Amino acid sequence: SWGHPDNITHPTGCPGPPCYNPATREKFWGFIGGVVSAEPLLAGDNVHLEKLLSDDLSYSLTTSFLAGTNGPGTLVSRGPKPDKVTASCAVDLPGTSWVLSVYSPRLDEIVQLRKGLLALVVVAAFILSGLLLLLLLCSKRASVLLQEQLVTNKLLQEEKVSREALLGRQLDLLACFEQTTRRTRNLSRSKLTEGQIKTLDQIATARAAIADVRRSMDDDVSVQELLAEGSFGKVYRGKWRGTDVAVKIIMLPGNMSGREKREKMVVWEAAISSSLIHPNVCQTYHYRIKPVKESAKQGLETDKCGSAMVSSDLGGSSCTDEVHSYEVQLVLEYCDRSSLRDALDAGLFLTPDGVNYAAQLECAMDVAKAMLHLHCNNVLHLDLKTRNILLASSGAEGKGVTCKVS
Secondary structure (H helix, E strand, O other), X not given: OOOOOOOOOOXXXXXXXXXXXXXXXXXXXXXXOOOOOOHHHHHOOOHHHXXXXXXXXXEEEEEEEOOOOOOOEEEEEEOOOOOOOOEXXXXXXXXXXXXXXXXXXHHHHHHHHHHHHHHHHHHHHHHHHHHHHHHHHHHHHHHHHHHHHHHHHHHHHHHHHHHHHHHHHHHHHHHHHHHHHHHHOOOOHHHOOHHXXXXXXXXXXXXXHHHHHHHHHOOOOEEEEEEEEEOOEEEEEEEEOOEEEEEEEXXXXXXXXXXXXXXXXXXXXXXXXXXXXXXXXXXXXXXXXXXXXXXXXXXXXXOOOOOOOOOOOOOOOOOOOEEEEEEEEEEEEOOOOOEHHHHXXXXXXXXXXXXXXXXXXXXXXXXXXXXXXHHHOOOOOOOOOHHHEEEEEOXXXXXXXXXXXX
């Protein structure tokens, strides 16, 4: 057909529709044939196929024919596993199709490893989900137990306060009977009626029983060296239930004006402090008040009637037991870094580079949190100053101490 250059529309002798497609404007001009030398290809000496083997790849070259002719056959194959296929490429020729299949062992290993990793991730996810669920259940259970413990502690605290208040009222009532007893003590018991003697014996028995109960409630406090002394009293270092504590001892004169008011003020201060638990509030662990009695002839009572007696019987004692003073003993939390006033004087917040503003801010935050806790419990301090802010050592970074409002 190339021998007819004057042919413009179709090849010579070819009708229009088979040789020209008006829709696609394609023209048929004839056939082209080619001959390829396949000996190097079939022998495996082709440079491109050798490169596949140098890259640790297996390959196979197969052909497939049209139906009715010879079936598919393998022309050439090289490598350890040429029957496996990772990727393939087909070349379609008239009447046949040549397919080059390539297999990569490394890629197959990567695919297997990926499947194993996916399975491991799924198993780990299930294990972590189970642990998280168990943690949530344990946290919920711990929260319930904590609430139950808090309720129990609150009930025990209320019971303790009620019991101490009841004992206090009973002692006050017995003190009233004691005033009457003192007026009749110098009278001969023979002049008392049998009912009066019986009443006095019952009062004495009740006082002794209550005193035994109060003594059993008080734990022994071991007083050690003196820490501070002033108009407020004396502060000693001590041991209480195996814990280092500060023991503040205040002496209240028995004949001072407004004694009952002052005594109640101290008791209320101790009771309030022992009921307020906060990391930035100096806690009062325990308190007690001892009446120190005096003999009319010998001053403070000596071994003859008991040294510095803290209670008296209503029986026929020859000693006159007038209350000389009251010893108020407060068992406080021990703060080993003294007060904020002493720390400021020692330059706690000063560094070689200047003022440690971060430590000052932490100290101010401690005091603010303590005052907020007091106010939330309807308590007014009324005497907040640097002397009443104590410092306790802490292992935390920063200023190294914790401020506690006392």
